[in-house]
Structure formats: structure tokens, C-alpha cells
Amino acid sequence: MKKIKFIFAFSLVSLLALTSCDPGDDPDVPPDPGTITDPSPDDSVFDKFNGELERNVTIKIVENDTAIKMGYLDELLDAFNEEYAEYGITAVDANQGEFADLPNSGPYGYGPDVIYQANDVLMGWVQDKHVTPLPTHLIEAYESDVIPTAAEEAYKAVANNVNYTFGVPLNIQAPLLYYRKDLLPSDWQTNWDDDNNGVPDMVENLVDLYEFSKMYHAEDSTKYGFEFSLNDFYFSSGYLFSYGAYLFGDNNRDDEDIGLHAGDAKLGVQVLRQFAAEMSAACIDDSAKLAISGAMASGKYFASVTTPDVRSVIVDTLATTYQSEKGLSAEEATQLADENVVGVPFPDLPANGDLINPSDEMIECKQMGGINGYAMSSYTKYPNASLAFINFATSYKMVKLREEILQIAPVRSDVAEESDELSQQLFEKISNGSIVLMPSIKAINQVWTPAGSFMGDVAADPNRGANAKYDTLDKIQAALEQLSQDIYDAIHLLD
Amino acid sequence: MKRAFRRLGTKISDSWTNFINFFKVANVNVKASMGLMGLGQFMYRQVGRGIMYLGVEILGILFFAIYGFQWLIGLFTLGTVQGDPWTGKDGDNSVIFMLLGLMSLILLILFITLYISNIRDVSRTSKLVLKGEKPKNFREDLKDLLDKKFYKTVLFLPLLGTIVFSVLPIVFMILIAFTNYGDPIIPPVLVDWVGMENFVRIFSMGDIGPTFFKILGWNILWAIATTLLNYVLGLLLAILLNKKIVKGKFFWRLFPILAYAIPGFITLTAFKFMFAQGGPINNMITSNGGDPIPFLTKDGTWWARGIGLLINAWLTVPSVMLLATGILSNINNDLYEAAKIDGASSMRQFKDITLPFVVFATTPTLITSFIGNFNNFGVFYFLRSTITSDGYFVSNDTDLLINWLYRLSIDKQYYSIGAAISLIIFIITSSISLIIYVKSPAYKKEDTFR
Structure with missing residues (x-):
């Protein structure tokens, strides 16, 4: 017992000795906007890019799973390895999964050299210096001026008062509204195309989609015109942005300023709440998202929101349905399904934010999106070889090939000009700011859960009857202000 | 504190004197x-x-x-x-x-x-x-x-x-x-x-203090309720399946074992799907004209807590049943025979023979079960990790301390706060376990059933 007491006393004294040390200074000093400069090619962080390619080295590349599955990565690696064979540089698949954990692998020497990811992920690693600033003067895509400013901005961050670039944008990722063309009413060209532009009104503006949804549901109570998981803030945030909300101030760089309650964001919430009343309970949680392929194939949903990579799953499921229902061959069914699953940007919104008594004036619906691109690990031992890879992979030739194989919307303007209409629409939306890019700061990680939880709560509100929490604009505004505050508190807990 | 330091000083002084004498x-x-x-x-x-x-x-x-x-x-x-x-x-x-x-x-x-x-x-x-x-x-x-x-x-x-x-x-x-x-x-x-800054932050009334106490309260309630529920259900099931009148015991015992054998996360995912807003249960309710029930949504605090208790029972009762079955087979039948001769009812036999024997033998298991349930991460992580509740800092009203700790340290990278909460959890669980064990018959009357 005496020994135990002694050990306890010794531990206590040791602990007190440790805890009496002074805490350090706060390293988080915000930059003074007036003194921010562009990086100079002579900046010491670029010293490692001396132009001398490291010879006989292997660089590890992280690509996204779809690019691997569809064979694009093999094409890219083969082409690069052939081009740089004389230097003995070999690029290989890092085999670390598309969500490679650079912060926990890089510092210890077993992380990838080059990583393909969305801007919010890559830029989330900037603050801790896991990805390195890139010398844009040595990167062809930047030098050729084919990257839109908004996409370039997504990869910029200020450090030591210098506005560095940390990645090379490659393609646009944004959710789209997908609908079943074959489920359009037979008279849509006469009754649902007021502007005679050949595009159904219900996929052009939310007011008509709302009316169509009511009609669709009235015909069959198990079916819904428009349904998606409102609790996925990636999908639902655009409705708030359209009415003036923003995530972070200073062009999504200032995490001291949370603006989900800004402007008339409450109108966006009202629009979603009104539409949720015409959706099933599946819109409250992930149910709608998980059920999308089956529900769209069966016609339970006429339209829904999802990311382009999910489209192929919907097409496959619909093709299977066609095979069994229409007796088509696999090839015919796939071709028909491919024609009938159509993706469009989000429909316009009524300016007054009211679907029940809409204004005539419509506004463009913004949507959250991301720019996927390449960045370089700060821990790479072969910066010049890695830079050569990034240059190669973002060249016109490879971006074009990527677009052809993966059917994605490219960021390079010279490739986008030759792309399909949807890709061009997305490129235009990126350029004019209608696609709000996911913030390139680490604080974005503190947004998804509380904001998604709030939107799920809004989706549940129409079922609450007299106990509704968001049935007036004032209540919505108060809730949005609280949400912004909660996110602020989560970000700045240890400040 | 002063006395402790004085004792420590005396101890060091004595040790030094002993050392000098030893050296001489x-x-x-x-x-x-x-x-x-x-x-x-x-x-x-x-x-x-x-x-x-x-x-x-x-x-x-x-x-x-x-x-x-x-x-x-x-x-x-x-x-x-x-x-x-x-x-x-x-x-x-x-x-x-x-x-x-x-x-x-x-x-x-x-x-x-x-x-x-x-x-x-x-x-x-x-x-x-x-x-x-x-x-x-x-x-x-x-x-x-x-x-x-x-x-x-x-x-x-x-x-x-x-x-x-x-x-x-x-x-x-x-x-x-x-x-x-x-x-x-x-x-x-x-x-x-x-x-002590992290501890001050946790116990203060700032951002996370109130959340800590709310979660701690629910955590204690959860740990007690689920441990007792699982224990009682497992014991009752074991007693029931131990009765001679039950036919096909092997067959009936197989079902709980199957539930136990299926990996927990598969069971939890299945239950989440069942109770989702667009899941089969709500579909059945709405197709019969009812309104969907907010089982796991922000509104469904007590629904979700109840579902959590039942799911945990589903996962744990079979192991308790197996344990109790083994223990029941060790009870000397002479005790029951003697009790019958003395005119004891079945209830009395259960209260005075079965229960003390099983409780005595399973107290250490009960303690580990309590600690396991206190730190039961899986149930509410699977059911409601995407939800935050009003008045809760980066958590919701079904989160246990372990879930909150995960959100703070892994999701939000507040490692030091997470470590401080871990330390508090450790102190709470070890204190409770120690007290229960020392007070239990398994410790006090160690030799009784030897």
C-alpha cells in the first residue's frame, strides 16, 4: 500500500511538473489582406523545382477509383512512363485508395507523391503543409491560360502573406438533376414547354417541377415527381446560396465569418421545406440517396439529385428493368436507358422563394460543386519528376482522353469547347460563379454534419403539423443564425 | 493535500536517512x-x-x-x-x-x-x-x-x-x-x-461543458438500462430454454446464436435501414394510412434511444443466455429437491437459489458488460452519426461519451479534448467497476461456492 501511495504521489508531482510548463504562442495569425502578394519564382519554397529530373525513380500516384476502374489510369501511366523512359522515371498506382491519408502517411515517408482529389480535400491539407505550393510558371496548363479564374482560385491559399497555388484543376464535379425522359407526360411539348425551347419546363424551373410533382403523386400515391436526400448538404446548399447565403466570408477563405444565414438564405430553406411536403419521408435522411437507382428505374422518382458518377448505376438498373419489362436485349436496354436518364443543372427558383405563390421573376439556382485536380505531396523525394507527371496528366491530350473515357466535365477551356452541352454548361457555371466551389479551407469539415442535420430537420418539418419549427421566415432565420453560430463554435473550439 | 505532501516529505527524509545508515x-x-x-x-x-x-x-x-x-x-x-x-x-x-x-x-x-x-x-x-x-x-x-x-x-x-x-x-x-x-x-x-486547460474547458459552462454533463447523464442511464435489460432477458431466456417442458431446445437456442454470430456492424446497418425514414417499417406504416414515425431523425430522441436499447439487446442477449445456460447447468439439483421438500414455490426457488448463484458467478461479467456498454461505440454511431442536436456541441442527444470523443478527436481532430474525455471515462468506469466489484458477493464471499 505504501508503494502504491508513493507511486501515486510521484505521478502527481510529475504531472504537476509537466503541467506547469507555459503554453506556446498562438501560431494562427491571420494574414493582412493589404500585404498579400503573388509568389515569386525565386521563392524558397520553389527551390526544389530546379528543373533537373530525378533519374531512375518511381513516383506513386493516387487516382480516383472510377479512373482506375474505367482503365484511364493505366492509359495515363503507360503514356507517361513511355514519355519519360529515357530518365528512368516510372509512375505507378499508389494503391492507397482514392481517399489516401496523406497527413498520416506522408510525414512518415510512405505516402503518395501526386494525388488526385477534390479541391476541398486537397486544400484541407494546406494548413498543415501536407501539400506543397506549385510553381505555376512551370506548369503548362497555367502558362497556356486555359484554366478559368474560379477554378484556379479553388487551389489558392495564402501562407506567409503569399498567395500560393497548390494544385492543377482538372475537372468539374457538381451534382445534377437527373430525370427520366420517358416518364415525361406525352403532352409535355404543348403543355410543359412554355418557352418552346425544347426543354421540359419542369426541369427548367422548380415551380413547374413542384406542380408536376403534385400531379405525378396524385396519379399514383406511391410515386414522387422529385425526391432527394435533403440532409445531404452538398445537394441542398445551392438553394441557400441562390438567395445570398455563403459558407465562409472573403470568397470562402475566412472561417471567422460563417454566412449560412446571410442575405435571404431563409427563402432557400422555405423553398426546400415546401417541396419536402411533396416528397416522401425518404428525403429526411439518406434513404432517398440510397434508393435512387432502384426508385428511378421503377419510376417511383421522376427526378432526383445526385452526382454524375451515380448516373451509370441508374442507367444499369434501368436497363435491367427494361430488359425484364420490355423484353429488350442487354445492348438495346442499355442504349435506351442511357437516352432516358438525362442530367441537367438545377432548375431555376422563384425570386420570392415561394413555390406556392411564386413570383414571375426567376433566379438561377446555384449549386455546390468541386474542382478535382492534382496536387503534390510536400514529402515527395522527387519533386521534379512529380511536377513532370502533373504537367503530363493535365496536358490537353490527357485531359481530352480523360473526358472521353470518364465522361466528365473538363476544366481546361480548350477541351471544354469541344465537349458535350452539359459539360459546357458546367464550365460556364464555374466561370460565372453559379457553381459555388467547396471552400478550400480545412474548416469545411466542420460544416457537413451540422448543416446536413439541419436540412434533414427542415425536411421533416412539414410532418410536424402544429409543432412545426420552420413554418415562418423568422423561425427559419433564427435557426440559420444558430446553425452558423454552431459551426463557428465547432471551428474555433480551441482558439 | 498538505498532509499528503508532508507525508511524502517525511517518506523521502526517512528513505534518505536509511540510505545513509546503509551506506555507513x-x-x-x-x-x-x-x-x-x-x-x-x-x-x-x-x-x-x-x-x-x-x-x-x-x-x-x-x-x-x-x-x-x-x-x-x-x-x-x-x-x-x-x-x-x-x-x-x-x-x-x-x-x-x-x-x-x-x-x-x-x-x-x-x-x-x-x-x-x-x-x-x-x-x-x-x-x-x-x-x-x-x-x-x-x-x-x-x-x-x-x-x-x-x-x-x-x-x-x-x-x-x-x-x-x-x-x-x-x-x-x-x-x-x-x-x-x-x-x-x-x-x-x-x-x-x-x-488543466482541457479539463477546465470540459467542466466549465462554455462551449462543451453543458454538452458533457448532458451526455454523461444519458451515458450512465444507457449503461445501467442496457446492462440490466440484456442481463435479465438473457437470464430469462436461459431459464426458459432450460425447462424440461420446452421441446426442441437446440432449435430454439440456435436463433439467438445466429443473431450473435452475425457481425455486429451488419446487424446495425440492417436495423438502420429498417428504421430509416424511407425504410420498410415506415413504408408499412404509411402504406396502411399512418404517418411515418421519426425513429432516428432529430425529433426521434426517445425512439432512437429505445431502438438502441433493443438493438443492443438483440446483439448481446444471446451471449448472456449462453453464459447463463452454462452456469445454470452447474447448480446442484439437490438444492431444488430440498427446496421442494421444504415447500418452496418456483418463484422462491428462483429468488433464493437460482438468482444468487447466477449473480454470484456473473458479477465480474456484469462489470465488464457495464463497461462495454458505457463505451458502446457502435450502436449510436451507426444509427445517428449524421445528426447533431440543438444544444449539443458537435454531438446529438443519443451520443455516448465515446461517440462524442470520436467526433471530437477523429472527425474534428481535437485530440487533446478527446484525450481528456477518455481520461474522465476511464476514471468513471474504473471507479464504478471497482466499487461494484468490491461490494459484490463475488468479492466478499469468494469461497462460498468453491
Whole structure:
């Protein structure tokens, strides 16, 4: 017992000795906007890019799973390895999964050299210096001026008062509204195309989609015109942005300023709440998202929101349905399904934010999106070889090939000009700011859960009857202000 | 506190006096070993021991001269030079410094222990020599290690393993709780000691204090309720399936075992799907004209808590049932026969024979079950991890402390706060377990059923 007491006393004294040390200074000093400069090619962080390619080295590349599955990565690696064979540089698949954990692998020497990811992920690693600033003067895509400013901005961050670039944008990722063309009413060209532009009104503006949804549901109570998981803030945030909300101030760089309650964001919430009343309970949680392929194939949903990579799953499921229902061959069914699953940007919104008594004036619906691109690990031992890879992979030739194989919307303007209409629409939306890019700061990680939880709560509100929490604009505004505050508190807990 | 320090002072003073007295009466060989480890053993011609102790001293001094001292300093400073991966400038990694410092501290304690053991050893030998006996040689020492001191040989590796894989991480976690390690202070940024700041933050009424107490309250309620529910249901099921009137016992026992055999996360995912807003249960309700029930949504606090209890029962009751079945088969039937002759009813037999026997045998299991349930991460993580509740900081009203800890430390990278909560959980669970165990018949009447 005496020994135990002694050990306890010794531990206590040791602990007190440790805890009496002074805490350090706060390293988080915000930059003074007036003194921010562009990086100079002579900046010491670029010293490692001396132009001398490291010879006989292997660089590890992280690509996204779809690019691997569809064979694009093999094409890219083969082409690069052939081009740089004389230097003995070999690029290989890092085999670390598309969500490679650079912060926990890089510092210890077993992380990838080059990583393909969305801007919010890559830029989330900037603050801790896991990805390195890139010398844009040595990167062809930047030098050729084919990257839109908004996409370039997504990869910029200020450090030591210098506005560095940390990645090379490659393609646009944004959710789209997908609908079943074959489920359009037979008279849509006469009754649902007021502007005679050949595009159904219900996929052009939310007011008509709302009316169509009511009609669709009235015909069959198990079916819904428009349904998606409102609790996925990636999908639902655009409705708030359209009415003036923003995530972070200073062009999504200032995490001291949370603006989900800004402007008339409450109108966006009202629009979603009104539409949720015409959706099933599946819109409250992930149910709608998980059920999308089956529900769209069966016609339970006429339209829904999802990311382009999910489209192929919907097409496959619909093709299977066609095979069994229409007796088509696999090839015919796939071709028909491919024609009938159509993706469009989000429909316009009524300016007054009211679907029940809409204004005539419509506004463009913004949507959250991301720019996927390449960045370089700060821990790479072969910066010049890695830079050569990034240059190669973002060249016109490879971006074009990527677009052809993966059917994605490219960021390079010279490739986008030759792309399909949807890709061009997305490129235009990126350029004019209608696609709000996911913030390139680490604080974005503190947004998804509380904001998604709030939107799920809004989706549940129409079922609450007299106990509704968001049935007036004032209540919505108060809730949005609280949400912004909660996110602020989560970000700045240890400040 | 003052008294504790006074006692500590007295203890140190007494130890010092004893040491001085010991030094005065020690012979030259003992004093030689005090100056140089192993020298006294050499003087007694115990070459093997001498080489080993001398080797320890040389290795120890070399280690501390080259690494150990620096590592120890690093434990206090947690690094002074901040690295810069962009320019390739090497810097200090505070977390590695802490780990190495801790290892160095453990090695220092080990070194001091061996030093003391060296003095005790030579002192023992000197007493043997005084009695006219011959000092043991190296071969006899080795023989002892395989015979009289075999326990030391066998326990060496497990002890080492415990220190490296158990003690070191626990102490490391405890130390993290006293730092500011967490977003945005993550290496290569240097971490610092912040004293009790994280605990003050948890217990204060600022951002996270109220959440802590709300979650703690629910956590205690959950742990008690689910432990009792699982225990009672498992016991009842075991008793029921133990009755002679039940036909096809194997068949009936198979079902709970199947539920138990299926990996927990598959069961939890299935239940989440079942109770989702657009899931089969709500579909059945709405297709029969009812309104969907907010089982797991923000509104469904008590629904979700109830579902959590039932799912945990689904997962755990089979193991309790199996345990109780085994214990029930060990009860001496003569006790029941005697009770019947005395006219005891079935209920009385259960209350006075079955229950005390089972409770006695399963108290330690109940404690581990309580701790397991207190720290039951899976149930509510699977059911409601995407939800935050009003008035809860980065958590919801079904989160347990362990879920909150996960959200803070893994999702949000507030490692130091997470470590402080871990420490609090550890104190709570260990205190409760200790109290329950010490008060239980399993401890008080250890010999009753032997």
C-alpha cells in the first residue's frame, strides 16, 4: 500500500511538473489582406523545382477509383512512363485508395507523391503543409491560360502573406438533376414547354417541377415527381446560396465569418421545406440517396439529385428493368436507358422563394460543386519528376482522353469547347460563379454534419403539423443564425 | 493535500536517512557496486552477474548520453524547432518527442531499478559471505532462472509487452490530455503543455461543458438500462430454454446464436435501414394510412434511444443466455429437491437459489458488460452519426461519451479534448467497476461456492 501511495504521489508531482510548463504562442495569425502578394519564382519554397529530373525513380500516384476502374489510369501511366523512359522515371498506382491519408502517411515517408482529389480535400491539407505550393510558371496548363479564374482560385491559399497555388484543376464535379425522359407526360411539348425551347419546363424551373410533382403523386400515391436526400448538404446548399447565403466570408477563405444565414438564405430553406411536403419521408435522411437507382428505374422518382458518377448505376438498373419489362436485349436496354436518364443543372427558383405563390421573376439556382485536380505531396523525394507527371496528366491530350473515357466535365477551356452541352454548361457555371466551389479551407469539415442535420430537420418539418419549427421566415432565420453560430463554435473550439 | 505532501516529505527524509545508515555499514564491495554497477559482483568473483550489471550501466550511460537525455528534455519542451515540409526544413515533431520522452522515462526508471537491484544483489551476497557461504556463480544463477525464479523468466516477456503495448499508450493518452494537441496545432506545428486547460474547458459552462454533463447523464442511464435489460432477458431466456417442458431446445437456442454470430456492424446497418425514414417499417406504416414515425431523425430522441436499447439487446442477449445456460447447468439439483421438500414455490426457488448463484458467478461479467456498454461505440454511431442536436456541441442527444470523443478527436481532430474525455471515462468506469466489484458477493464471499 505504501508503494502504491508513493507511486501515486510521484505521478502527481510529475504531472504537476509537466503541467506547469507555459503554453506556446498562438501560431494562427491571420494574414493582412493589404500585404498579400503573388509568389515569386525565386521563392524558397520553389527551390526544389530546379528543373533537373530525378533519374531512375518511381513516383506513386493516387487516382480516383472510377479512373482506375474505367482503365484511364493505366492509359495515363503507360503514356507517361513511355514519355519519360529515357530518365528512368516510372509512375505507378499508389494503391492507397482514392481517399489516401496523406497527413498520416506522408510525414512518415510512405505516402503518395501526386494525388488526385477534390479541391476541398486537397486544400484541407494546406494548413498543415501536407501539400506543397506549385510553381505555376512551370506548369503548362497555367502558362497556356486555359484554366478559368474560379477554378484556379479553388487551389489558392495564402501562407506567409503569399498567395500560393497548390494544385492543377482538372475537372468539374457538381451534382445534377437527373430525370427520366420517358416518364415525361406525352403532352409535355404543348403543355410543359412554355418557352418552346425544347426543354421540359419542369426541369427548367422548380415551380413547374413542384406542380408536376403534385400531379405525378396524385396519379399514383406511391410515386414522387422529385425526391432527394435533403440532409445531404452538398445537394441542398445551392438553394441557400441562390438567395445570398455563403459558407465562409472573403470568397470562402475566412472561417471567422460563417454566412449560412446571410442575405435571404431563409427563402432557400422555405423553398426546400415546401417541396419536402411533396416528397416522401425518404428525403429526411439518406434513404432517398440510397434508393435512387432502384426508385428511378421503377419510376417511383421522376427526378432526383445526385452526382454524375451515380448516373451509370441508374442507367444499369434501368436497363435491367427494361430488359425484364420490355423484353429488350442487354445492348438495346442499355442504349435506351442511357437516352432516358438525362442530367441537367438545377432548375431555376422563384425570386420570392415561394413555390406556392411564386413570383414571375426567376433566379438561377446555384449549386455546390468541386474542382478535382492534382496536387503534390510536400514529402515527395522527387519533386521534379512529380511536377513532370502533373504537367503530363493535365496536358490537353490527357485531359481530352480523360473526358472521353470518364465522361466528365473538363476544366481546361480548350477541351471544354469541344465537349458535350452539359459539360459546357458546367464550365460556364464555374466561370460565372453559379457553381459555388467547396471552400478550400480545412474548416469545411466542420460544416457537413451540422448543416446536413439541419436540412434533414427542415425536411421533416412539414410532418410536424402544429409543432412545426420552420413554418415562418423568422423561425427559419433564427435557426440559420444558430446553425452558423454552431459551426463557428465547432471551428474555433480551441482558439 | 498538505498532509499528503508532508507525508511524502517525511517518506523521502526517512528513505534518505536509511540510505545513509546503509551506506555507513556497507562493506567495500557494496560501495564498489554503488560506484560502478557490477564491480562488487566482480570482487566476489561473480563474473557473469558483474558483466551483466556493468553492461547495463555502459549501455544505459551510452543511451542517455546519445539519445535518452535529449528525449527526456524533449518530453518537457515538446520540441523547439518548427519544421517546414515546403522548404524541406527538418523540425521537431512534438508527438514523436512526447513518445520518445516517455520511452526514455520508462527506460530511466528501468535503469534506476536495475541500479538498485545491483546494490541489493551485492548486499545479499555480502551477507551470504558473512555467514560463511559461497557466492552463487553464473551457472547457478541461470539454473535458478529455470527453477526457483522460473516465474521471472516466464513473466519477463508479458511484462515487457504490457509496458510497450498497454502502459505506454495509456500514459501517452493521459499526457495528450494536458497539451493543446489538436486542430490547428498539429505537427509540424509545435504542441505545448497547457496544464488543466482541457479539463477546465470540459467542466466549465462554455462551449462543451453543458454538452458533457448532458451526455454523461444519458451515458450512465444507457449503461445501467442496457446492462440490466440484456442481463435479465438473457437470464430469462436461459431459464426458459432450460425447462424440461420446452421441446426442441437446440432449435430454439440456435436463433439467438445466429443473431450473435452475425457481425455486429451488419446487424446495425440492417436495423438502420429498417428504421430509416424511407425504410420498410415506415413504408408499412404509411402504406396502411399512418404517418411515418421519426425513429432516428432529430425529433426521434426517445425512439432512437429505445431502438438502441433493443438493438443492443438483440446483439448481446444471446451471449448472456449462453453464459447463463452454462452456469445454470452447474447448480446442484439437490438444492431444488430440498427446496421442494421444504415447500418452496418456483418463484422462491428462483429468488433464493437460482438468482444468487447466477449473480454470484456473473458479477465480474456484469462489470465488464457495464463497461462495454458505457463505451458502446457502435450502436449510436451507426444509427445517428449524421445528426447533431440543438444544444449539443458537435454531438446529438443519443451520443455516448465515446461517440462524442470520436467526433471530437477523429472527425474534428481535437485530440487533446478527446484525450481528456477518455481520461474522465476511464476514471468513471474504473471507479464504478471497482466499487461494484468490491461490494459484490463475488468479492466478499469468494469461497462460498468453491
